[in-house]
Amino acid sequence: MRFLKIFFLSVLFVACSTARIDYDRGADFSAYKTFSFYPEMNSGLNQLDEKRIIAQTEALLRSRGFVRSDNPDMYINIFTRQYETPYNSSVGIGIGSGGRRGGFGISGGIPIRSNSTTQEITFDLIDAQKDDLFWQGVYEAKIGNNSSPEAREQMYRKVVQKVFGKYPPGRK
Template sequence: MRLLKIFLLALLFGACATAKIDYDRNADFSAYKTFDFYPDMNSGLNQLDEKRIMARTEAFLKGKGMVRSNTPDMYVNIFTRQYETPYNSSVGIGIGSGGRGGGFGISGGIPIRSNSMTQEITFDFIDAQRDELFWQGVLEAKMGNNTSPEMREQAYRKVVEKVLGKYPPGKK
């Protein structure tokens, strides 16, 4: 059963592309010691998934020595975009006949799987004093539609680790 869960989790977010990171090369990342979530955050997630990803993000940043504060050095803004990704694999079926001077053929494709949902998750770190973006991480991941709450929790933990693991730049 445990192997099945690991396999399903791998299917859920295993096809994650590499996190794309961009940042202000002039930013002093050591100056950011406190954080809070952007007050007008509109993540595009349902409330349960938003709570999951915010909790994972908060735990991760605290693990890096940062403190959540009402007067933060930086705001964290998380937003997502979902779109359907067509699955291009199919099985072909054909009927053919050929002979002297003539031919006949019929073919068709039967999809092996249905389309999947891709979720693009963006993390923006915004300087609270200047209201300017100084770091951004983006990750695209395939999403299953019928995923258990436990698997969603694990999946968002992996997304946060993959993206925020690249913060601050130059440190591992």
């Protein structure tokens, strides 16, 4: 039962999401073999979520043969932005009256759902020698505020997989 709960929460996290990338067409992506996280990173996440997303990013990159280094080829900078998205759906209630010479009506709307929270997570890959951005991945998803630590870890795993699934450009 707990597995199903975590599964459905993680589906909720990523069901309404998109991943966008941008990159420097002149960059030689094969030159980047080592990485580290930007020393002055200000992710906008709490410490627990920042540790989760860093661990997931590092695990994925290591699985692809990248090595974490004190003297890296590239830095990874992660930052987030969170905002409320208004829900525009409502149920209308109306009363009306009319006759030959006029009419009158009253109407009102009752919201079906409350606003939702959207989190935008940006991954910048920066050439360590040139201090130049060469790749960016952005992921946007509606999130739940009362999720368990397991569900949050699962969400960040999916975020990293979706964004870095498009790195390097042209990767199948």
